[in-house]
Amino acid sequence: MEFSTQELIPVLPEITLLVMASVVLLVDLFAPGKERVGTYTTSMLALALTALVSVYSYQGEQLVFAGHHQSDGLSLVLKLAMVIAVAVVFLYGRGYLAVRGLLNGEFFTLSLFGLLGMMIIASAGSLLSLYLGLETLSLSLYALVGFDRRSVASSEAAIKYFILGALASGVLLYGISILYGVTGTIQTAAMQMEIQAVLTSAGQYQMLLGLGVVFVVVGAAFKLGAAPFHMWLPDIYEGSPTAVTNYLGTASKLAAIALVLRLFADVLQPLIHQWQPMLMLLAVASLAVGNIIAIAQTNFKRMLAYSAISHMGFVLLGVLVGTGAGYSASLFYMITYAITGLAAFGLIMLLSRLGFEAENLVDFKGLAQRSPLMGLVVLLVMFSMAGVPPTVGFFAKLAVIDAVIEQGFAWIAVVAVLFSVIGAFYYLRVVKLVFFDGVEDPSPLVSSWDERFVLVLNGLFVLVLGLFPGKLLEICNQVFTGL
Amino acid sequence: MLTEKILFYVFAAILIFAASMVVTVRHSVRAALFLVLAFFTAAGLWLMLHAEFLAIVLVLVYVGAVMVLFLFVVMSVDLDQGRLREGFGRHMPVGLLVAGVVIAEMVSILSIDQLAIVAPESATVAVNNVEAVGQLLYRQYIYPVEIASVILLVGIIAAISMTLRGRRQSRYIAPAEQLAANKRDRLRVVDLREPASTDSSAESKGDDN
Known part of the structure; x- marks a missing residue:
C-alpha cells in the first residue's frame, strides 16, 4: 500500500486538535497568571478550530491508514458533540477552579488530550485504535480526577478510578485479543466478516467467540458505568473537583457511547444473540440500582452519579435492540443527556463559592427566591432527567422505548417505565426544595455574567430541543440508515 | 562456517x-x-x-x-544475605525433589518424536527483519503508533502535574516581609517584679532578641 496525502484529510480533526493541544501546552508555559486568560483563550480557539475542521474535512464515509481510522456520520456527529461539551465544561469550570486556586494549565491540556482520545474512539476503524483512544482518554481522566492534590477525597477518587479503570481496560483488551485470535484481523469491517464466517462454518471457535464477547461486554460496561460494574462511579463523581466531574459525566459519556456503538453495532453485530441477553441484564440492573439508591442520597453529586447509572441503563436498552432505530435512539439519548448533565453540574459550580460547595441537596432550598432564573434552570434540568414533557428527556426516553417495543421486548419497556416513575421522585424532590422550601442560606450568588448566560442558555436549550427534537432525531437516524 | x-x-x-x-x-x-x-x-x-x-x-x-x-x-x-540463606539445609530435600520432577518432565517432553528438535535456520538474507518490522510499524500501523506516542506524552504531563509541587520545600527569604518586621510584633516585655515588692531591681528588657 502506498501512502497518499489524501489519506490525511479524514484525520485532519485529530491532527488539528493534537497540534493545538501542544500549542496550549506551550502557551501555558509563557502565559502564567491566576486567571490563565491566554491558556483559556487558546484552548477555546483549539476547540473552535477542531469543530470547523471536523465539518469541512468531512467527505463521506472513508477508511484510511490501513483501515485504522474510519470517518462516517457517527464519528462526525459524536466529534461535534464532544467538542461542544468540552467547550462548555471549560466555560463553567474556569471561574470555579480559579477561585479555588486550582486553575492550572494542566486542566486544559489534559482535557484536550482526553478529547483527542474520545475522537479517536469515535472514528476507530480497528479495535487497536479503539483501545489506544480509550487509554489516551483514561490516562487523562485519572490525572484530572486527582487534580486537587490538597483534597483527600480527590486523591482517593483518583486511585480508585485508576485501579478499576486499569482493570476494566485489561478485561476489555483480553476480550479484544481473544476476538483477534479467532478472526486473525483487528480491523472492524474485516473482523465482522470473519466472525460471520466462523459462525456459518460451525467450527470449534464459536465458544471462544462467546468468551471474547463476555470480556468485551464486561469491559465496556465498566467504562460506561452500568450496574453491576458501577461501584466506582459515585465516589469518583463526589471526590473529583466539580469541573472534572462535569467533564467525566458528560463529554466522556459521549466517548462511552462511541465505544459501545463501535463495538456492538460494528464488530459484534453478527453475535447479537450472544450479547443481547447480557446487555438486557446490565440494562435492567442499572435501571434498578441507579433509580432506587439515588433516593437515599443527600449529596447532589452522588445523586447525579446514581442518576447517571440509571441513564446508562436506558442507553443500553437502545443498544440491545440491535436495530438502526435502537442505535440512533441511544445516540440521541446520550447526546441529550450530556446537554442536560452539563447544565446540572454547571449549577453546582455556579452556586458554589470559595469555601462552600453547593453539593448537598439542602443547599438548593429556596433557590427560586434567591434567583428565579437559576430556579428555572433547575426545573428544566430535573424535568428533562425525569423525562417530563416538553423537555428533551421525554423524547429521548420515548425514542428508546419505541425502539424496544418495536422489537417485541414489551416487558423491558414496562420495567424501564416503572423505574423511571421511581426515579421521578428524587428529581421532583429537588424541584420541591427549590420552589417550595424557605431560603436557608441567604448569601448572594456570585458568578460571572458569561457563565450565568451560558447556563440559562443551556437550560433553555433543554426545553427548545424538547419542543423541536425533529432535527437532532433526524441526524441521529441518518447516521444509522446504512445498517 | x-x-x-x-x-x-x-x-x-x-x-x-x-x-x-x-x-x-x-x-x-x-x-x-x-x-x-x-x-x-x-x-x-x-x-x-x-x-x-x-x-x-x-x-x-x-x-x-x-x-x-x-x-x-x-x-x-538493603538485603540481609544471612537471613536469605536461613534454613538452606531444611529446604534442600524439597528443592531437590522439585528439581528432579522438572528435569524428568523436560526430558520426557523433549524426547517425544513429534517434537523433533531441528537446529534453527537462520533467516534468509534477502529479508531484513529490522526493515520488515519498520515497514509494518510505519506503514500499516502508523496511526496506532502515533496514538501510542500521544499516550506517552499524556503520561508525562499527568505524572508531572500529579507530582510537581512547585518550590514549596525550598527555604527562601522574603525580603519584604523581613523589612516589614516590627519590634513590637516580636518582642514581649514581661514585668518580672513582684506585685507587692518595694525593691525595684533592674527590670529585664530582653533586648538580646
Whole structure:
C-alpha cells in the first residue's frame, strides 16, 4: 500500500486538535497568571478550530491508514458533540477552579488530550485504535480526577478510578485479543466478516467467540458505568473537583457511547444473540440500582452519579435492540443527556463559592427566591432527567422505548417505565426544595455574567430541543440508515 | 562456517556459565551483572541467526533499561544475605525433589518424536527483519503508533502535574516581609517584679532578641 496525502484529510480533526493541544501546552508555559486568560483563550480557539475542521474535512464515509481510522456520520456527529461539551465544561469550570486556586494549565491540556482520545474512539476503524483512544482518554481522566492534590477525597477518587479503570481496560483488551485470535484481523469491517464466517462454518471457535464477547461486554460496561460494574462511579463523581466531574459525566459519556456503538453495532453485530441477553441484564440492573439508591442520597453529586447509572441503563436498552432505530435512539439519548448533565453540574459550580460547595441537596432550598432564573434552570434540568414533557428527556426516553417495543421486548419497556416513575421522585424532590422550601442560606450568588448566560442558555436549550427534537432525531437516524 | 561454529560455542559457553553464575553467586549485584552478561551473549547468538532486530532490542530494552532499573533496586534495597540463606539445609530435600520432577518432565517432553528438535535456520538474507518490522510499524500501523506516542506524552504531563509541587520545600527569604518586621510584633516585655515588692531591681528588657 502506498501512502497518499489524501489519506490525511479524514484525520485532519485529530491532527488539528493534537497540534493545538501542544500549542496550549506551550502557551501555558509563557502565559502564567491566576486567571490563565491566554491558556483559556487558546484552548477555546483549539476547540473552535477542531469543530470547523471536523465539518469541512468531512467527505463521506472513508477508511484510511490501513483501515485504522474510519470517518462516517457517527464519528462526525459524536466529534461535534464532544467538542461542544468540552467547550462548555471549560466555560463553567474556569471561574470555579480559579477561585479555588486550582486553575492550572494542566486542566486544559489534559482535557484536550482526553478529547483527542474520545475522537479517536469515535472514528476507530480497528479495535487497536479503539483501545489506544480509550487509554489516551483514561490516562487523562485519572490525572484530572486527582487534580486537587490538597483534597483527600480527590486523591482517593483518583486511585480508585485508576485501579478499576486499569482493570476494566485489561478485561476489555483480553476480550479484544481473544476476538483477534479467532478472526486473525483487528480491523472492524474485516473482523465482522470473519466472525460471520466462523459462525456459518460451525467450527470449534464459536465458544471462544462467546468468551471474547463476555470480556468485551464486561469491559465496556465498566467504562460506561452500568450496574453491576458501577461501584466506582459515585465516589469518583463526589471526590473529583466539580469541573472534572462535569467533564467525566458528560463529554466522556459521549466517548462511552462511541465505544459501545463501535463495538456492538460494528464488530459484534453478527453475535447479537450472544450479547443481547447480557446487555438486557446490565440494562435492567442499572435501571434498578441507579433509580432506587439515588433516593437515599443527600449529596447532589452522588445523586447525579446514581442518576447517571440509571441513564446508562436506558442507553443500553437502545443498544440491545440491535436495530438502526435502537442505535440512533441511544445516540440521541446520550447526546441529550450530556446537554442536560452539563447544565446540572454547571449549577453546582455556579452556586458554589470559595469555601462552600453547593453539593448537598439542602443547599438548593429556596433557590427560586434567591434567583428565579437559576430556579428555572433547575426545573428544566430535573424535568428533562425525569423525562417530563416538553423537555428533551421525554423524547429521548420515548425514542428508546419505541425502539424496544418495536422489537417485541414489551416487558423491558414496562420495567424501564416503572423505574423511571421511581426515579421521578428524587428529581421532583429537588424541584420541591427549590420552589417550595424557605431560603436557608441567604448569601448572594456570585458568578460571572458569561457563565450565568451560558447556563440559562443551556437550560433553555433543554426545553427548545424538547419542543423541536425533529432535527437532532433526524441526524441521529441518518447516521444509522446504512445498517 | 568454522568461525561461525567457534563463535557459537564460545557464546554458548559464556551464556551457560553466566546463567549458572546468576543463580549461584552470593552477591545479588553480581548476580544482576551476570544476567546482563547472559543477555549480551544471547543477543550474540540471535545475531548469528540473522535476527538482528531481536538482538538489538534485547540489548537496548533489557540491558539498557530493565536491568539498569533492576540494579538500582538491588543496590538501594538493603538485603540481609544471612537471613536469605536461613534454613538452606531444611529446604534442600524439597528443592531437590522439585528439581528432579522438572528435569524428568523436560526430558520426557523433549524426547517425544513429534517434537523433533531441528537446529534453527537462520533467516534468509534477502529479508531484513529490522526493515520488515519498520515497514509494518510505519506503514500499516502508523496511526496506532502515533496514538501510542500521544499516550506517552499524556503520561508525562499527568505524572508531572500529579507530582510537581512547585518550590514549596525550598527555604527562601522574603525580603519584604523581613523589612516589614516590627519590634513590637516580636518582642514581649514581661514585668518580672513582684506585685507587692518595694525593691525595684533592674527590670529585664530582653533586648538580646
